[in-house]
Amino acid sequence: MGAHTWFIIIAIGAFLLWCISYSLQLHKEGLARKKGREDLVRRKEELLDKIAELEEQKTAGSIAEKKYKHDLKDLKFQLSKILEKLGTKHIP
Numbered sequence: 001m002g003a004h005t006w007f008i009i010i011a012i013g014a015f016l017l018w019c020i021s022y023s024l025q026l027h028k029e030g031l032a033r034k035k036g037r038e039d040l041v042r043r044k045e046e047l048l049d050k051i052a053e054l055e056e057q058k059t060a061g062s063i064a065e066k067k068y069k070h071d072l073k074d075l076k077f078q079l080s081k082i083l084e085k086l087g088t089k090h091i092p
Contacts (some may be wrong), residue, residue, distance in 0.1 A: 037086070040082055040085055040086050041086070043082055044079065044082045044083065044086065047075055047078055047079045047082065048079070050075055051072065051075050051076070051079070054068060054071055054072055054075065
């Protein structure tokens with residue numbers, strides 16, 4: 001075999017290694033995006049639960065009106081940031 005044959009073998013091998021590396025990197029990034037989205041969805045559900053709990057406390061009269069308004073405003077702000085990251089539109 002001539003030198004050019006070895007060069008072709010090495011070049012094709014290097015290209016295949018690059019393809020495998022690129023494919024693994026894309027897969028890794030995809031998993032990270034999926035995990036990040038799952039965390040955002042979980043956080044959104046937690047905030048909705050906290051808002052519902054706050055509403056129950058207000059209905060029961062176990063929380064002051066001023067604290068209720070402050071906490072509700074804070075929770076809604078956090079929820080709007082999560083929804084913005086998720087790319088969903090929220091209703092004001």
